[in-house]
Amino acid sequence: MNMTQMTDEAWDYLRSIREDGSSPQPPRSDLPLPCLPLYETIAARKGPFVLAQVGQSLDGRVATPTGDAQDVSGCDGIAHLHRCRALVDAVIVGVGTVVADNPSLSVRSVPGRSPVRVVIDCNGRIPAGAKMLSDGGTPVLIIQADDAPLRDLDQEIVCLPRRSEGLHPQDILDCLAERGLTTVLVEGGANTIARFLDADLVDRLHVSVSPIIIGSGPMGITLAPVDRLAEARRPDVTVYNIGTDIVFDCNFRSRTRQATSRESEHVLVTDTA
Template structure:
């Protein structure tokens, strides 16, 4: 799927609230719901191999997605207010979480660090990039990082509540959120019924073994499996499945008591 500079400019304008800019081409079908979202909107993104792997057993994940898959991810980052990753992803990949492959604003970078494992040597604290928010349990002992916003949330029975995380971001006017990694972090938000769209980008590579892209509780029969309405896009180097999940928007909604850090 080719995206012209003019189309991308219109999508960026739509992100800023300029209505009446929607188009009818494939780019608007894919990116329009993100750019045009008003209120809280959660997108989860997974880049994986043909056999459903996101990394080697040793943790090498840098070349799973092709160049077009990476450009897609950077477009998604440019259209949201904040991008969430678990501490395991930061420890394994030391990501910049930038938009260097596309034109657009860089999102606030959010790291869920339940137990205060970050030590300040991670690149995102020192690269001069977008602001950083660190979310940890109020019972955790951790460092304060110059220039970073450290948010302490009360743990529930099994850890932090994904809804509490989204609420803390909403208080900072960070409403459009990309949950980028790792697999367990994405799964926690899906389990809690808090994801509007799930993007699964598949690259033509076979890894053979390693962690899976999404890890959810097992179902006994396929009738219990998620079957979202899905559109398929040819990005070029990768094939993208744009899945519409049924998010629970009840006002009394509380996400499941899960810890969304430690293992990405």
């Protein structure tokens, strides 16, 4: 496991890659900085890139049954989430998260730029009093289905075709790309992340696990059931101890896995994209 050491110099280095588009020399440090690979891939991206992140308990929960989610993650997990926000063009949440948490989705725990905020609100039910709609922060983009009643809000509202399963995540990414927003963080909740995973559109998934057992309540990720473990997703995973939390950095695009079916025994499968 990588024990992360994030220093001011290391964070400045990552921000300059992201914000200036430069290729600076990695910071000199007496300490090894194994945290860099966790963020360098995101910081260096100029094209389409989807990072999803979930902060969950040891038993996989993201909130209590009454919806108390403040804060499942420890202080280092929150700093990690804010670093991820600072490295992307846009942060995406489902309307369920806005209703439950009333988040601002800004970068506060670390120095950095806040991303554009995107709410997937298929049926036009975002509360008019939601904090992000009037806090004077970065722009908010609301994405609705084309047959939903158009809300009377000051923010830009984009209407996308309603498909059988709702809005297709690729349609959402395309509409963001048209606005120059190509590196995105899907921050939750579980429903929204699952739709991007099911559409195979997630490049990296950060599962940040905090040493707390909630015992009941919504799970971080719920996907369509599979019958056999051979059908389970097996990303390449690197594990980082970031202090209060452990981050599992799941890479869905460069994957080396041992095939598990009898027919393909001894076959090493390598996917790179």
